[in-house]
Amino acid sequence: MKIHILATAAFLTTISLTTTVQAANSEHVRQLLATKQCQNCDLTGAGLVMADLSGANLSGANLTSANLSRANLSGADLRGANLSGASLFGVNLSETKFSGANLAGADLRNTYLTNAELTGAYLNGTNFQGAIGIPSQIASPEDFYAWGVAEAQKGNQQQAISYFNQAIAIQPEYAGAYLARGVARYQMLDRKSAFQDAQVAEKLFTSQNNNPGTQTAQAFIQELQTPVNEKVSTGNPSFFDFLGSLGSVLLQFLPF
Template sequence: MKQTILAIAHLSSLSLVTILTWYRPAIAANPEHLRQLLATKQCENCDLSGAGLVISNLAGANLRGANLTGANLSRANLSAADLTGADLSGASLFGANLTGAKLPGAIVMGTDLRNSYLGNADLTGVNLSTANLQGAVGIPLQLANYEQFYAWGVTAAERGIHQQAIDYFNQAIAIKPDYAGAYLARGVTRYQILDRQGAIKDAQIAEKLFTSQNNQNGLVTAQAFLKELQTPYTEKLDTGKPSFLNFVGSLGSLLLQFLPF
């Protein structure tokens, strides 16, 4: 079961590659439609399949019902753009700014939304189950479960992207307030960025939750972390005493053991 869960971070990428291959457009975008979009930002129901729109400024653009299958919109500015009913299957929106964008009914099968910005985006009726959301910011809570947010947090923490990891753990906790593992993971991540007080608070909450849930493994880990936090730095220099990371093995092994089943 753990091996299945550990594969979460890789499945999206593998699925994405498969779907992107399936949706690779056979023909290029309609050149007249492309010129119209860039000149006026008005291109409702346009054929922009396979269009190269990297870093394009399309803020407020009207792309209702547009065919954007396989289009490359990486790092494009689509803030407040209207993409209602647009087909974004297999498109790349890596790092795109979709803040406040309208996407009701949009098709995002295999869409690359990694590192995109989704704050205040209207995603009503959008099925994100096959989209790659790794690193996306502002994912509405109702569009993912706490397991997914935690898994994304683990991946971000292992990559050293600490604030992003904390944001994901925050979202996991918002959905499941008694998720002890998420508190512990957030505490360890805060410790990594020298937020000692925040780390202590999270570790104490995790300790209480693990106790109430009769999770002995989690309780022992939380107590070991608290001991680490409360040990003066000078004592840690004594190599004869085991450190917290010696106890858990590594940051990755610590966080992965609390991936939900």
């Protein structure tokens, strides 16, 4: 099994390198991999999957449509670089410098962005879904809420809660985010915290004259107040039975 995996990896690496030579400046690729110094290099379409580029100097480099999936770019200097359309799926970007970089249409799903510097970066159409450590100044409360709902639908409740926390930090009166966070906590069997969030959501929805929101929060509170053994014995419909599709219900509170 291990031999098969290694053979497959070698085959894919060969394909990747062949593509790199055809698509990018091969001398620049070799320079980058050998020295991690490649300022203003032409790496258009380069195949750099899983490359260790931690601390690399790529300032001003052209990485348009490059494939850097699951690479390590922690602490790298990408200031002023062009990463439009690049794939950075699952990349470690902690403490990476992106000031003035072009990330339009780049795929940053599931990346690690802790302490990444994105001041002045162009982020039109950048996909941050599933990313960890997204700086609050580069996304709206609605963005964090939508990412949270998407993660909750996939069963990633802890990550969903993290996104809802960020939405609330930016917009403290985001009633939908409290409700959604409560639902995520409920699914993690934290009924006490879920109840607290449901109460806050109800008060905010009521003060904002959002009747559908108020009714949804009240239904959730009723679910939380009903003893588990009573629901089983009486056959009362659960909160989720009452709501139907959880995702569609939570998405009605987007945008706020």
